Amino acid sequence: MKSPGFWRLVTVAAAVLALEALCRGGVIDPYTMIAPSQMAVAMLDIVRHADWFWADARYTFQNVVAAILLSTMLGFPIGLGIHALPRLRRVLNPVLLSYYSVPTFVFYPLLIVIFGIGPASLIVMGAMFGIVAMICATLAAIDRIPRVYNKVARVAGMGACETAVRIQLPAATPHLFTGLKLAVAYSVIGVIAGEFILATAGLGRQLTLAYNEFDSPKMYGLILLILIAVAALNGVLQGLEARLYRRWYRS
């Protein structure tokens, strides 16, 4: 009896090998998809030799970071404000819940009119994607604070500000982290979607160029690269989250 981790690795490896066989065997033609091994080679090639790579990667990275900062730093206080007004919250609930089924990036051309083609439009785009996840997570996080904490604050005679900083923020931190994770994921999507549509630089822009030029190795190399980067970011955040929860529940 091997561990589930072992079988998970076997499953993934089998899927990749099957894909490799289908591509090498000619069942999937190379214009549709290149073999996984060729994708990996193409990815390394891009990182090592492509002269555009580092500039575009930095451009995307900076915009993503700015979008994450913007969405979390605005989303948290907005979430607090909505939570303090139950009636507003009840009214806004359907809007918040259906926000992610509307393709937000249709506003991207309008953002370009307002901010011009450049980092500002992309950052606002990413932040528009991320901010609602942060707001929802803030609401959920404050909901989950045990009521007894607030009673303690009242017994200790704390004011609203002191309660927020010394009781609510620390108690809500692990759940807020879940929001941060989502805000990160959505900011990445927002920025890359913006770069797809219209931009002068960035990895999303390079991907569109590759697709338009039928440059399969460049396209699949880039997709693999971005997927690995996102998965790595996710893994790091998930690890931090698990650690945070453990510490929180132990104390």
Add this chain to the structure above:
Amino acid sequence: MKQRWSDYALLVAGLLVLWQVAYYVVGAEALTPPLETARRLAALVAADGFWSHARATGIAFLYASVLALGGGLVMGIAIGSSTMAHEILSPILGTLYSIPKIMLYPVILLIFGLGLTAKVAFGAIHGFFPVVLFTIGAIRNLPPVMLRTGRVLQLSWPSLVGHIYLPACLPEIFTGLRIGFSTTLLGTLIGELFASSEGLGFLLSRAMESHNVPDIMALTLLLFLIATGANTIILAVESRLQAHAT
């Protein structure tokens, strides 16, 4: 109930005021004001060919929903009812759920070409994962006593699913279906934006290309109304189910 309606009236009024203010701030080349947008929307809906586009989107969304929700439910029950399958596959599904699916749009286009299948595939990969993950989560969180009861009664697998899994997990599964519904709609529309010659998403991408701000605003308003309306209805059903369950 009356309170509710006044709440919604307030919400709509608030959003309209915000919108109007935003219009004054950023100017006419980036936004159209609410009234003009509503007029433009009415004109669009009355225009020739609008309904054939709407029907194209509806059909693609229907196919994608059946695939995503049905497939997700079946897979979720199958994986959730086996500890081994859950431990092996759930992390993989979680990772797949978290990757930005918009990255895959060139791949989908290359595989399926332009047209209905690409839209449906794009909608389905968006909606499938939340449904699977919520269904698995719901079944894994069942009180063990229910499963033991099923074993004592020697229920067959179909009646185990029909009499224990589905009724006991209904509220959580429904949450998964609601999220799956939203993401399927999003995926279908994105598919249409990038890869289609008909549908509401296509109208939107045409408006985006020709930089037709009134059309962009009117179509976005329409999509937002559809999404919010459908979500509100599903939420009402969901909260009734949850009240019923407790």
